[in-house]
Amino acid sequence: MTIRTLRAALAGDPAVGAGNVLTTRVEHDLDPDAPALTFDTPVDGRPAWQPLTPRELDLAVRARAAALHELGVRRRDPVAVQTSTAADTVLTFFALARLGAIPALINPLLDGERTASYLRQRLGDVPLVTDAAHLEALEGRPHRLLATADALAGGDPERAPAPYRHWGGDPVAITHSSGTTGLPKAVVHSHDSLYAAIRYRLGLPRPQGSHRMLSALPSPHAATLIAVNLALSFGSELLLLSRQTGPQVLDAIESWRPGSVYGFATTWTDLARHDLGARDLESVALWWNTGDCAHEAHIRRLIAVGSREQATRDGRVRTPGSVFVDGLGSTEMGHSHFFISHSTDSTRYGRCVGRPHAFVDCAVLGPDGEELPPGAVGELGTRSPTLALGYWNDSATTYRTRVRGYFLTGDLMYRDEEGYYYHVDRAVDSVDLGDGLMLHTALSEERVLAARPDVLDCTVVALRTGDKVVTDVLLQLTDGAGSEADAAERTAGVLGALQPHVAATVRDVLVVSDDDIPFGPTGKVRKVLLREQHAARAEG
Template identity: 60%
Template sequence: MNAKNDRAELAADPALGVGNALTTLVAKGIGLDAPALTFDTEVDGHPAWEAFTLAELGERVAARAATLHAWGIRPRDPVAVYVSAAADQVLSYLALAHIGAIPALVNGRVPGATAAKYIQRLRAVGVLADAAHAAELAGHETDTPLLGDVSGLGAGKPADAPAPYRHHGTEPVVITHSSGTTGLPKAVAHSHHSLFASVRHRLSLPKGQGLNRMLGALPAAHAATVIAVNLALCNRVQLALVSRQDGTVVLDAIESWRPEAVLGFAATWSELAGEDLAARDLDSVRAWWNTGDCAHEAHVRRLVAVGNRSTATAQGIVRRPGSFFIDGLGSTEMGHSQFFITHTPETNRYGRCIGKPHAFSDVTVISDEGEHLGAGQVGQLGVNAPTLALGYWNDSVTTYRTRRDGYFLTGDLVYRDEAGYYFHVDRAVDAVELPGGEKLFTAASEERILARCPGILECTVVAVRDGDQVTTSVLLVPAAGEARTVPEEDRAKEVLAALEEHVARTVARVVVVDPDLIPLGPTGKVRKVLLRERYLKGELPVGSGTDLRAEAVSAV
C-alpha cells in the first residue's frame, strides 16, 4: 500500500472495522511517524496537546492491552469504562478492542447512582475507572468488580500484549449508551462493521474540506467519537479530542490548536453561539460538523459567519469569509447521522431541515399504524442502514419493539417535502396532540422562537397534558446582556407571535430562567420528561416572566 491509494484500499478491505483499524494500520507500516491523535490531558508521561504518532499510539494501546490481559480480560468480555478524560476513554476502547473484549463506554457526567444501575444491567466482567469515578460508584451496588485505576494501564509492556483479536463483521465490538433523557441510559451494541460503515463510505469519496485537522468536541464515550477516531486514523487526519464540551473550552482549543473542522453536538453549538465570537481567532475553521440532534438556525447562522472556506468559481478556487456547517440527524442507535445538509452564510434552507439521506441510508416516514407516508405527512422516522447498531445490550424486548417492517424506529417525528428534503419536528415522546386534533411539536416551536426572537439564546418548550387540557410553558435563556432589555410583557408577546396559533393558545407562561435550573442529560440534551413530571408536581423552574393564564383570569 502506498500513500496515494491507501484510502481506496482501506475502503475495499472487508476485514477492516472499528475493532482493528489501528492494529491494521500499524501492521501495514504506512505513516507510522505521522501525527495521529492528540489529547487535552497528559497520559503516560506524554504531554497534553502533543500529538501521538501512529507508532506511538499503537505502542501505548499495546501496553494497555498487555495490562488488561494480565488482569484476566479475554475476548468477548464486556468491560465498563467510567472515566472523565478523553484519553482514558479512547485508549481503553482501543486496548480492549485489541484483545477482543467489548468496551462499554460510560459518559463521565452520568451520576454515580445512575452509572451503577447501568453497569449492573450490563453484566460486565469488570469496571475500569479513574479515582473520581471509583469514588462515585462507592456505596452503590454494581454486581461488577473494579478492575483497577486506568492510570495504571499504561505500565504494561507492549511486547507482552496478545496478538490482535480477529474481529468479524457482525460481532459486537463496543457498547455506547443513549442520552438517558427519558430515564436510565440504554446500552447500545455496535458491531465491527456497523460503526465503520460511514468511514468506509467516506474513504470511497474525495477527501472533503476540513479533513486534515479536526477537533473532536464530542463526548468521548459516545459512538460519534469512536467513528471520529476511526475516520481520522484511516484518512491520515490529525484529530484532537477534548474531555469537556463547554463553549469556552472548545473556543480555547480552537484558538490554540487551529483545527480546520470542529465536530460537536447541538448543545455545544448553543454555547458557542452565546460567546462573543468576533473576539476570538477562529480563522482556521472551515467547517463545523454536527451530529445527534439537528442544530437551530439561530446558532448555525452565528457560526457560519466566522472562519473561512474554499469555493470553486469561474476564476478557480477562492477563499471566502464564513464557514460551512454540515448538519443532519443521528443518534447512538443510528450509528451515524443519516442525513446531511450544508449551510453557509448564503444558504437559507432552515426550519429544522435535516437535508437528504446519505447514499448508504434507506429512510422512510411511518405512521403509528405502520403505513409509509408521503410528502408533507408527519410520522416516525424509520431507518435501514449498515450503520445501525445491533440492538440494545441485554434488552431484546426494546430491541424488537423499535423494529418495524425492516426499519429501526428512531423515536423522531419528521416529514419530507416534494423536493426530497426531510424536516425534524420533534421527539415522539415530547409531541402532544391537542383536543382539536392538531399536534404541538415542542422542538419545532423552539426553532420558531429562536429564529424570530433574536435576543434569546436558548429556549425549552414544555407541553403537559393534564386530563383534556394541554398547558405549555416556554422557558427562555436570553443572550448575554439581553435579560432586562425587553419588558416581560413585550417578550411574552414576541414569543406568542413566533408560535403557530394553535400552539400559542396553549401557552400558560413565558419565563426567563437560570440555565442551571434546566435538567440536562450527560450529552447536554434537555430532560423534558423530568420537566413534565416537575410541572405536574408544581416544581417547574422559577424565573421572571409572564403568567398568561393569570392575566387571562384577571382580565375576566
C-alpha cells in the same frame, strides 16, 4: 505514502472495521509515523497537546492490552469503562478491541447513583475500568472494579497478545443513549456497523478542513469512535477534548487551529452564547453536527465566522465564512443518516435535515408501519449498515423498535416533494391536542429562536393537567435582554412566533438560567424531568 493511497488501502480491505483500523495501519506499514491523535492530557509521560502517531498509539494500546489480558480479559468479555479523560477512554477502547473484548463506554458526567444503576440494570455487573474520581462517586454503591486506567498504562507492551481478528458482525463496543427519558440504554455496535459510513466516505472527495479535525463530542459516545477511526482512515490529525464547554472549545480552536469541528447540537448552542467575532476562528472551514439537528439561529452565528477556500476566476482563494453540515443521528443509528450543508446564502431551514445519505433507506411511517406520503408527519424508520445490533441484555426493546425491517428512531418527521426531510420533535415530547392538531416542542423552539434574536436558547415544556394541555416556554436570554420592562413585548413576540394552536396552550413565558434546565450526560435537555417539575408547579 499519500493520503489517497492510505484511503484506498483501507477502503479496499474488507477485514478493516471499527475494531482494527489502528492495528491495520501499523501491521501493514500504512503511514504509521504520521501525526494522528492529540489529547488534552498527558499520555504515558508524553505532554498534553503533543500528537501521537499510529505507531506511538499502538505502543500505548499494547501496554494496556497486556495489563488487561493479565487480569483475565478475553474475547467477548464485556468490560465497562468510565474515565474522566478522552485519552483514557480512547486508549482503553483500543486495548479492549485488540483483545476482542467488548468495551462498554460510560459517560463521565453520569453521577455515581446513575452509573451504579446502569452497571447493574443495563450491563449486568460487568467489571469496571475507571479512575479515582469515579471510584469515589461509586463508594458504597455496587460495582466490580477491574483496574484503574492509570494502572493499565504500566503494562508491558511486549507481553500483549496478537491482535484479535474481527469478523464483521462481532460486537465491538457498547455505548449508551442520551438518557433523557430515564436510565440510558446500552447500545451494541459491531465491527462493520461503526465503520460502514467511514468506508462510504473513503470513496468521496476529502471534505475541506478534514486534514485537521477537532472533536467536541463526548469521548465515550459512538460518534467519537467514528471520528477517531475516520481520522485514522483519512490520514487526518484529530484533537479530542475531555470536556466540551463553549470556552474550552473556543480556546482549543484558537490554539490548535483545526480545519473542522465536530460536535452535537448542544455544542453549537454553547458556542453561540459567546461573541464569536471576538475570537480567532479563521482556521475553521467546516462545522459538522450529529445527533439532534441544530437550530437555524445557532447555525447562522457559526457560518458567519471562519473561512474556506473557494474556486474563483483567479484560482482558489480563502474567503470569509464557513460551512455547517447538519444532519440527524443517534447512538442507535450509528452515524448521521441525513445531511444538509449551510453557508451564508442558505435559505432551507425550519429544522430541515436534508436528504438521506446513499447508504440509508428510510421512510416516514404511520402508527401501523405504513409509509406516509410527502407532507404527512410520522415516525422515522430507517435501514442502514450503520445501525447498531440492538440493546445489550434487552431483546424486548431491540425488537420493539423494529417494524418491517426498519429501526424506529422515535423522531417525528415529514418529507417534502423534493425529498428533503424535516424534524419536528421527539415522539415522547409531542402532545396530541385533538382535532388533528399536534404540539411539537422542538419545532416550537425553532420558531421562537428564529423570531427572537434576544433569545439564546429556548425550551418548550408541554404537559397535560386534567383535561387540558398547558405549555411553559423557558427562555435563556442574551446579556442585557432580561429587563422587566421588555417582558410584555417579549411574551407577545414569543406567542406570535408559535403556531396559533400552540400559542393557545401557553401558560407562562419564563426567563430562566442554566441551573433551571436539567441536562443529560450528553448535554440534551431532560424534558421528562421538566414535565414533572412543571406539573408539580401547576399543582402547587
